[in-house]
Each structure stands twice: as structure tokens, then as C-alpha cells.
Amino acid sequence: MPQVPASGVQHALRAGDYEAVIASVGATLRSLTYDGRDLIVPFDADEVRPSHRGATLGPWPNRVVDGRYTFEGVQRQLALTEPARGHALHGLITWLDFEAIDKGPDHVTLAQRIEPQTAYPWRIVVKTTFTLASDGLTQSVSARNESDGPAPWGTGPHPYLVAGAGHVDDWTLELPAAQVLAVTPDRLIPTDLVAVDADEPERFDFRVARPIASAAIDHAYTGLSRDDAGRATVRVTSSGGNGVAMSWDAACPWVQIHTADRPGLPINRIGLAVEPMTCAPDAFNADTYAFDAGLIVLEPGATTEASWRISAIS
Numbered sequence: 276m277p278q279v280p281a282s283g284v285q286h287a288l289r290a291g292d293y294e295a296v297i298a299s300v301g302a303t304l305r306s307l308t309y310d311g312r313d314l315i316v317p318f319d320a321d322e323v324r325p326s327h328r329g330a331t332l333g334p335w336p337n338r339v340v341d342g343r344y345t346f347e348g349v350q351r352q353l354a355l356t357e358p359a360r361g362h363a364l365h366g367l368i369t370w371l372d373f374e375a376i377d378k379g380p381d382h383v384t385l386a387q388r389i390e391p392q393t394a395y396p397w398r399i400v401v402k403t404t405f406t407l408a409s410d411g412l413t414q415s416v417s418a419r420n421e422s423d424g425p426a427p428w429g430t431g432p433h434p435y436l437v438a439g440a441g442h443v444d445d446w447t448l449e450l451p452a453a454q455v456l457a458v459t460p461d462r463l464i465p466t467d468l469v470a471v472d473a474d475e476p477e478r479f480d481f482r483v484a485r486p487i488a489s490a491a492i493d494h495a496y497t498g499l500s501r502d503d504a505g506r507a508t509v510r511v512t513s514s515g516g517n518g519v520a521m522s523w524d525a526a527c528p529w530v531q532i533h534t535a536d537r538p539g540l541p542i543n544r545i546g547l548a549v550e551p552m553t554c555a556p557d558a559f560n561a562d563t564y565a566f567d568a569g570l571i572v573l574e575p576g577a578t579t580e581a582s583w584r585i586s587a588i589s
Contacts, residue, residue: 411586435546439513453498
């Protein structure tokens, strides 16, 4: 029997000058190229996925502080999957093996089920479709609540975008967001929602495209400007003008930006994480914040969906 690679079953897609490979573990975008040029930081098929690179996140993206939350009056404790900071990170599906339920040369739909458990006692069916076309790679994620009671839900992707040669420091970022979520410097616990030009505009304000340079960012943004179709777009470009864009629909009012700071390691700042999110960090504790954290409460039998697209800038 053939050995399945460490990242799971591989689903290769092609459309025009685009090629992508989706790995079944975590419904992960393992590679994406345009005319042979990487648009995300890839990894090898037989490599255990580095952290959450390219994974699909749910039933929450980002962090649940201390792994603790209260929903409908019941306090629950999640496993602390980010030990250094003591939080529950990026949900429950990132290491589940998804099954292909539909596949063609330019698309694949994967499905998996979150089973009820002590810390998250709801059954959620998750489906995600990756489609390549002339405008890039579109991913949609849907969740259906098959439990008897309402369930908290959030989702998002975790790609590291690549604009071209070099590192994050060498690229230009355009980020149409007016507000940034301030966090504590040690554990990244949300504190307050502030204007991007309030305290450290040189670090956080990229509404007008400019070089990222040495800015260190691991923050969520909101207050997004959108086009007539309701889509927000982040653009990352190299000095030569090539680059990559990521856009998403109104289902995602937040986006996490991370400059992938890993001092002393070869992977330091090799890609810019751009993570559209249906909710804010720690949204499972939405009632404790003065701003709208965007938590989705999924009623029994209900389905919710969000989508995003990655495309080349030439």
C-alpha cells in the first residue's frame, strides 16, 4: 500500500498559469504558484506542516486567551496549544485529515467533522472548496451545526504570502484598515481597538502602500475599506512590481497580519501572514470586550460560509 505523505493526501490543481497543491491534513494550502513563481511560502509534501502554515482554521481562528471561555453561562477550558503564551491557538481542525468529496482538475472540496468534546461539545460539519481560475485561487469554508444547541464559530486561513525575492523587509504592503487591535507585548492578549495612526503609525498604518521595512506586526486589523462588491484587498509587492494580492468577502471583518518574526532562524520574515478572519482574536470571550468581536453563533441546523482569494500581481 502506498505511503501517504506526512502532510496527507495531495490534491494538485491547475488553471492557466496557476498551480496549487492542497494537503488533506488541516485542509492546507501547501503550495501556490503563478507562472512558476511562489505566491505563498510552500513546504514539502512529506514534511510535517510547519506550525499552521497554510492551514484552514476553525472553530476559531487566532487565540482563545488562557483557553478559557464562557458560552451560554457555562465555562469551558480548551487545551493550551500555544504553551509559550498559555492560549488555545487556531481551533480544532488544523490537524484533522480531510476527505475529498468532489475533485476536478481545477478544484477540490474537502470535508471533515468536529465531534463533540468536553471543551467544545458541538458537532460541526466543515466543508472547504479550493478553486483555481484566471483570477487566482479561491477558498470557501462552510460550517453546519448538527447539534441540538447553538455553537460558537469562527474561521480563517493561514497563508504566508510571498511578493518575490528577499524577505518581508524588502516588500511593500497596502492594507486598507483603519483600526488595529492593541495587545499585550508578551502574551498578545487583546486590550483595546485603536486607530492605526494613533500611537505607532509607522508600524501599523499601511492604508497607503509603503515598505514594510523593519516593522514587527502580529496584530488583528478591522475597519476595512472595501470595493463595490464588498471585498477588502491586501497587496504585497516587490521592488520589481510583481507581488501577490489577497481579498475576501464581507464575512471576514477582521484580518491578522504577522511579519513572521523568528529571530536567528532561517524562516525569519520569509513571508507575510495575511489571515482574513470572521471574528477577532479571543472572540469566544466576546462579551468581555467593548468592541464587536464578530463571534458567529451558529444555530442548530444552520450553515455559515466565508471565502477569500489569493492572486498574482504582475
